[in-house]
Each structure stands twice: as structure tokens, then as C-alpha cells.
Amino acid sequence: MSKFEFPPSIKSRPVWGTLEPRAGKHHLMIADAAGAEAILGIATPELMAGTHIIYIPRGADHADALRAQNPAQFYEGPTYAASVSRIRRVLQDASMGLQVYLTGTEGLMGQAMHEAMQAGIPHTAIQTEHRGSVARRMQCVHCKGITEDVETDPFVCSHCGLNLFVRDHYSRRLAAYQGVCIDAEDPGNVPEPKGIYE
Amino acid sequence: MTIQFHKETFRGEYSFHNSERAIKRFPFPFDKDSYMYAVNMEQHRGGPADSVYEKRFDVDEHYVSEMEDRALVLADDPLRCQSLPHMTLAGWDLLELIMVSKSEDYPELFELHRDGDQWRWVNKPLGIDDTFTFMDETTLPYGPMEYITRQTQGDFCVLDQRDDNLWMDAGTVTTQADWSLDFDIGMNFFEWHAPVPLAHEKGIFVRALKFLLNIQQGAPARRLNWTMTVNPLLDTSPENYHKWGIQKTTLTPENIGSKQHLRVELQTFFRLPRSNALVFPIRCYLCSFDDLMTVPKWGRRLHRVIRDLPVELATYKGFIDNRPMMLDYLSKFDDGQPTSLGIWPDLETEPPLKVVRSS
Numbered sequence: 001m002s003k004f005e006f007p008p009s010i011k012s013r014p015v016w017g018t019l020e021p022r023a024g025k026h027h028l029m030i031a032d033a034a035g036a037e038a039i040l041g042i043a044t045p046e047l048m049a050g051t052h053i054i055y056i057p058r059g060a061d062h063a064d065a066l067r068a069q070n071p072a073q074f075y076e077g078p079t080y081a082a083s084v085s086r087i088r089r090v091l092q093d094a095s096m097g098l099q100v101y102l103t104g105t106e107g108l109m110g111q112a113m114h115e116a117m118q119a120g121i122p123h124t125a126i127q128t129e130h131r132g133s134v135a136r137r138m139q140c141v142h143c144k145g146i147t148e149d150v151e152t153d154p155f156v157c158s159h160c161g162l163n164l165f166v167r168d169h170y171s172r173r174l175a176a177y178q179g180v181c182i183d184a185e186d187p188g189n190v191p192e193p194k195g196i197y198e
Numbered sequence: 199m200t201i202q203f204h205k206e207t208f209r210g211e212y213s214f215h216n217s218e219r220a221i222k223r224f225p226f227p228f229d230k231d232s233y234m235y236a237v238n239m240e241q242h243r244g245g246p247a248d249s250v251y252e253k254r255f256d257v258d259e260h261y262v263s264e265m266e267d268r269a270l271v272l273a274d275d276p277l278r279c280q281s282l283p284h285m286t287l288a289g290w291d292l293l294e295l296i297m298v299s300k301s302e303d304y305p306e307l308f309e310l311h312r313d314g315d316q317w318r319w320v321n322k323p324l325g326i327d328d329t330f331t332f333m334d335e336t337t338l339p340y341g342p343m344e345y346i347t348r349q350t351q352g353d354f355c356v357l358d359q360r361d362d363n364l365w366m367d368a369g370t371v372t373t374q375a376d377w378s379l380d381f382d383i384g385m386n387f388f389e390w391h392a393p394v395p396l397a398h399e400k401g402i403f404v405r406a407l408k409f410l411l412n413i414q415q416g417a418p419a420r421r422l423n424w425t426m427t428v429n430p431l432l433d434t435s436p437e438n439y440h441k442w443g444i445q446k447t448t449l450t451p452e453n454i455g456s457k458q459h460l461r462v463e464l465q466t467f468f469r470l471p472r473s474n475a476l477v478f479p480i481r482c483y484l485c486s487f488d489d490l491m492t493v494p495k496w497g498r499r500l501h502r503v504i505r506d507l508p509v510e511l512a513t514y515k516g517f518i519d520n521r522p523m524m525l526d527y528l529s530k531f532d533d534g535q536p537t538s539l540g541i542w543p544d545l546e547t548e549p550p551l552k553v554v555r556s557s
């Protein structure tokens with residue numbers, strides 16, 4: 001599957017990379033949806049023997065293919081929220097030299113990245129690769145509510161109902177982009193939503 | 199000089215106003231007839247008598263009312279004041295810096311009595327007389343940063359210095375030019391500046407950061423920044439933008455002189471002793487167009503600056519839609535005469551306005 005080329009952007013926006021297998025005894029791979037394809041792309045029996053995979057399918061059907069790689073540990077979670085306590089627990093035990101691989105949507109990578117940084121994993125030991133949906137995790141700057149998987153600009157805040165435009169300004173701490181009221185200066189004048197990169 | 203503290207508001211009926219003295223000492227931010235981003239930093243070592251540069255932390259006629267406005271903002275939204283756990287020591291550093299500076303610079307208004315770690319702080323304008331144990335948070339009603347910034351005009355960002363960068367890990371931000379502390383907290387220098395146009399490409403932030411990382415204790419620095427605000431509203435936050443944004447559309451040719459304000463930030467930079475953090479006070483001064491125009495040099499210059507400002511900057515600063523109306527107003531105060539270099543009003547030496555033919 002071809003990868004989406006994000007257009008150049010401002011400096012707070014993360015730049016995602018391409019996964020490559022790294023040397024080391026312990027590997028933690030966290031993926032959602034099409035992120036499984038990036039894992040399958042680097043999987044070797046040696047790598048998988050030391051790998052813990054945490055996978056959130058979100059409707060994709062790659063779980064069996066991942067399981068078939070015989071990772072040392074495999075967990076399939078229904079949602080990120082349901083999986084996060086497990087992710088924290090695993091990171092807590094991280095041994096020196098743990099290699100972390102994050103792949104899938106920006107929301108998944110951003111949130112898991114935040115957990116890894118909180119756990120003290122050096123950023124040099126964390127790799128990322130975007131796969132699948134280009135939807136964004138958005139924070140409403142007005143009510144602070146987070147809306148997941150925003151595909152259009154503008155969009156309606158799922159908490160307070162304001163019409164928000166999608167900024168590129170990104171907070172790693174929140175793992176979210178910023179949404180700001182689009183019709184504050186002209187109430188009701190809300191442009192037709194279109195895809196974020198259209 | 200005794201200060202008469204105004205009883206005034208920065209919301210609702212907007213009773214904020216500047217005295218003649220406040221207008222003369224307004225930090226007009228343009229030292230020539232054009233403006234572009236630059237690494238405009240200098241030492242913060244005093245300045246002309248009664249100018250806003252004179253003291254380390256300027257206290258003016260708006261002090262008491264600004265602190266009341268801050269209390270209202272914080273009651274409404276406690277997230278405007280945040281400090282990550284490792285920043286408490288820097289908070290004590292800041293409390294000490296402000297208490298020592300203000301008690302030395304304004305002995306008639308503030309007193310600090312220290313007996314070992316037993317400190318007594320007297321703030322006469324706000325009617326505060328507190329005794330506490332320095333470095334013991336349980337002896338203050340708020341954390342040290344919040345305690346002292348509820349008593350000091352201007353926003354405060356406290357930056358942790360590590361990995362050759364600055365990290366916005368604490369702050370009290372209630373008079374900001376449309377940026378969110380809650381969103382930016384934890385970011386580094388390049389990340390929180392990400393939305394600024396043109397300056398990254400000019401290498402300004404790389405050079406500015408290098409300068410900041412080398413600021414030494416006892417050798418603070420300063421710069422001015424500016425934007426435009428309709429009505430003397432201190433809390434132009436993104437959080438409340440859906441409420442105040444509409445006010446930008448209330449300008450008319452009749453009311454622009456009193457409603458449109460030039461908003462200037464006196465930004466200073468101090469190294470803190472124990473934590474090695476950097477504190478960045480951002481002091482906001484507001485002045486209506488009508489009041490600015492009482493200084494002929496400023497009238498001429500403001501017209502030229504706003505007329506020639508790149509579209510990117512007028513857009514980022516949020517006044518692109520109102521620029522034509524501003525220029526209609528300002529052009530009446532530009533008679534084409536040359537202006538003296540520097541930001542000062544030069545009332546004695548600059549010529550009065552010649553009658554400008556109406557356009």
C-alpha cells in the first residue's frame with residue numbers, strides 16, 4: 001500500500017519516519033489498523049522472538065497475520081483507551097535498550113509516543129511510521145475536549161458543538177492538534193467541510 | 199512619583215484609560231518607519247527616568263485593576279496557571295526575584311523582611327501582609343509562582359533549560375496575544391513558536407535561542423513585541439476567542455480612535471539562580487489610537503508601519519480585515535514629514551502635525 005506524503009508543515013508538527021528492524025533483545029511494537037502492514041514489512045523470526053506486539057485492529061483484519069509471525073507476546077485491544085494501561089505497564093518494565101516501534105494513525109502514534117517519553121524511553125529508541133487514515137486527533141482550545149479521528153476541516157467539536165478549524169499546531173503532551181472556532185467573527189458563516197489535505 | 203491606581207475594567211464596559219503620564223511613557227514599539235521581525239534584544243539595565251524600562255518590574259497606574267482582572271480569569275479557568283512538577287524550585291526563584299526587585303525599586307509600595315527562611319511580604323497597593331517560610335509551599339495560599347504572579351503585572355513563562363533548548367514548563371498567562379499556555383506547556387522554543395510566519399525562515403529563532411541560553415544571572419535582557427486589540431481587552435486568549443472575536447467587527451470610522459488599541463509587550467528575560475531556569479515576563483501595555491495620536495511622531499510613524507506591514511504579519515496579528523479602516527484613520531495623522539530615529543516621543547523636538555488634506 002502506498003504511503004501518504006504529508007505536506008511540509010510548521011515546527012510543532014511531528015515528522016513520521018519509516019520502521020526498520022533494530023538490533024536488541026527487546027522490542028515493543030504498538031500499532032493500529034493499517035499499521036500492521038508496517039510491522040509485517042520488517043518482521044523476521046529473530047526479531048519476532050523478542051517482540052511484544054500490541055495491536056488495535058479498528059476494523060482491519062491483520063490480527064491473524066501478525067499472530068502468525070509468532071511474536072513473543074501478542075495482545076489485541078479493542079480500543080487505544082482500553083489498551084493504554086497495559087502499554088504503561090509494559091513500558092514501566094522496559095529494560096535498557098528496549099526498542100519501540102509505533103505505527104498506524106497519528107493519534108495512536110502520538111499517544112503511545114507520549115507514554116513512552118513519560119516512561120523515560122530515549123527518543124532515539126522510538127521509531128514511527130504512519131499508515132492508514134490521515135485523520136487527526138483534535139483538541140478544542142475552547143472546551144478542551146478531544147475529538148478523535150477528525151477527517152474534515154472544519155469540523156464540529158464532539159463536546160461543545162463549536163465549529164472548529166483544524167490547525168497544524170500540535171502538542172506532544174496532548175498528542176493532539178488544535179481546533180479553533182472558525183466563525184467567531186462571522187457567526188454561522190461556516191465553510192463546507194473538506195478533507196484536511198484537499 | 200506616587201502612582202494613582204485606577205479603578206477600571208478590561209472587560210464589560212471597558213473603563214480602562216491611560217493618564218497623560220501613561221501615554222508619554224507608553225512603550226511605542228517602532229524605532230523607525232517600518233517593521234519586520236528581528237532579533238531585537240538588548241540588556242535590561244534601566245532606562246530613562248519614569249520610562250517603562252527604568253525598573254526591573256514596572257508598576258503603573260493599572261496595577262491594582264490588572265490584578266483584579268487576572269483573578270477573574272483564573273477563577274474562570276485555572277488552567278491559565280500551570281507548573282509541571284519539576285518547576286517548583288523555579289517558582290521560588292521567581293518569587294524571590296520579584297519580591298527583592300519590587301521592594302528595592304518601590305520601597306513605598308512593597309516591603310520584604312527576611313529573617314533566615316522566615317519572610318514577611320507587604321504589598322500595600324493590594325493590601326497584603328503575609329509571613330511565610332521560604333521554600334515551604336504549605337505556608338503560602340498558592341504555589342510560589344502563582345502566589346507572586348497574582349501580584350505582578352504581565353504574563354509569566356518559566357522555561358526549563360535542558361538539551362540546549364528552553365521548555366515551557368510553567369507559567370501564568372492571562373493577558374496573552376492569542377496563544378494558549380495549556381496547549382503549549384511542555385513545548386520547546388521552536389515548537390511554541392511554530393505558528394509565527396516568516397521568522398523561522400529568517401533564522402531569527404535559532405539566533406534568539408542561542409542568545410537566551412547564554413543569559414547570565416544578574417544580566418537580564420529585553421525586547422518589545424506588538425499587536426492590535428479592539429477594546430482594551432487583556433484576556434485575548436484562544437480559549438475565549440469564540441467570545442471576543444466578534445468584537446473585532448464592531449469597529450466603525452467613528453469609534454476606531456477610541457476602540458482600536460495598540461498592544462505592546464515589554465518582554466524581559468531573567469536567569470534564575472537555583473533552578474537555572476529562565477523567566478520570561480511578558481508585560482502588556484495598551485494605548486488607544488486617539489491617545490497615541492497626541493504624539494505627532496507616533497502618528498506619522500504608526501501610519502507608515504501599518505501601511506507597509508507585510509500581509510503575512512497583518513494576518514497573523516489578526517487585523518488584516520480592519521487594516522483599511524485603520525489606514526483611513528491613521529493617514530490623517532501623517533503629514534509626510536520625516537521622523538526622528540528611536541521609540542521615544544521627542545515631543546520637544548518633533549514638529550507638530552501640519553494640516554493633512556483629507557483623502
Ligand code: HEM
Pocket residue numbers: 235236237238355357364366375376377378382390391392393394397402403406407410423424425478511514515
Ligand atoms: C523564552 C522566551 C519566549 C517565549 C516564552 C516566547 C513565547 C512566544 C509565544 C507563545 C508566541 C505566540 C506563538 C503563537 O502564535 O502561538 C510568540 C510569538 C513570537 N515570538 Fe516569542 N517567545 C520567547 C522569546 C522570543 C524571542 C527572544 C524572540 C526574538 C526574536 C521571539 C520572537 C517572537 C515573534 C517574532 C513572535 C510573533 C509575534 C507577533 O507577530 O505578534 N520570541 N512567542
